[in-house]
């Protein structure tokens with residue numbers, strides 16, 4: 001069962017990321033994030049091929065990564081295994097699979113354990129759902145829920161500092177419909193490197209372009225939309241100067257469409273997936289902190305979770321899987337968890 005505070009099935013597209021980029025992370029030392037992202041991209045692409053309509057819900061266009069932010073002019077990188085994808089369509093396809101119940105419009109305010117069962121409570125203390133096993137897959141909402149546990153269930157020994165520090169990073173996409181055929185300055189595939197451009201996506205009966213995304217810590221007051229649009233245009237000028245010039249008029253004329261949300265990020269930029277306390281059969285798990293790469297990491301994390309529950313082979317090597325464990329915070333390290 002999935003319990004979510006969104007009023008309707010998230011797949012209606014009303015509030016989810018309208019379209020995102022699915023591309024591997026690259027680093028000179030091929031760090032953990034890079035290796036995990038390659039595995040994750042492969043798994044998500046497989047889901048897209050199996051469940052979605054190519055050209056409508058996603059497209060395996062490949063992506064050009066421009067190295068415009070580095071100290072020197074490094075060559076661009078072509079990612080063949082990359083795509084744009086509408087996450088709400090993928091969620092809709094998953095929810096339509098047998099054995100899944102979706103309960104929307106349900107904000108969980110607290111968790112309580114009664115015997116072997118967990119109860120999910122609303123703000124009035126009414127039970128929204130009961131389950132043997134709970135996975136906190138609610139991004140920045142996970143910590144507040146865990147804090148409700150601190151007071152009611154110290155017996156499990158869960159402490160926030162056993163988890164890596166998490167913080168929110170606000171982001172905003174700028175987008176608009178193409179009026180007629182796309183301008184020749186649009187590239188034929190997505191480009192990323194300093195922000196990103198997804199040039200042509202079937203949308204609302206026509207085609208749309210998307211330019212993103214701003215970054216701003218949620219510890220500061222939110223910036224006005226206009227400032228975020230200007231930041232997106234600034235990055236576009238570096239990424240594809242000719243397109244920046246073409247779209248500058250549209251940015252100036254405004255208003256552009258906006259989509260914004262807050263990313264959930266750990267200090268090491270890796271998701272966390274695993275049990276929240278040590279036991280033979282832990283019943284409280286987390287799968288969160290996908291950062292800016294939910295499309296690359298969510299399927300991989302779900303596969304890891306399922307493999308651990310079912311004692312099946314892990315989808316990545318044990319060292320990489322270990323890097324994602326939830327109990328990797330300061331206290332966990334000193335206590336050798």
Ligand SMILES: Cc1cc2nc3c(=O)[nH]c(=O)nc-3n(C[C@H](O)[C@H](O)[C@H](O)COP(=O)(O)OP(=O)(O)OC[C@H]3O[C@@H](n4cnc5c(N)ncnc54)[C@H](O)[C@@H]3O)c2cc1C
Nearest residue numbers: 005020021107108138139141171172213290292293294295
């Ligand atoms: C502007 C922007 C652009 C992005 N572009 C890309 C991209 O191109 N490619 C990419 O891979 N990623 C991108 N991302 C990141 C991506 O959106 C996230 O990685 C992804 O959404 C994380 O998924 P999630 O399900 O873990 O968390 P979320 O999508 O944040 O979902 C968490 C859900 O839990 C619900 N919730 C929270 N607390 C509770 C509660 N107590 N009870 C019930 N429900 C609750 C929330 O309402 C929300 O619906 C972008 C993010 C932003 C902001």
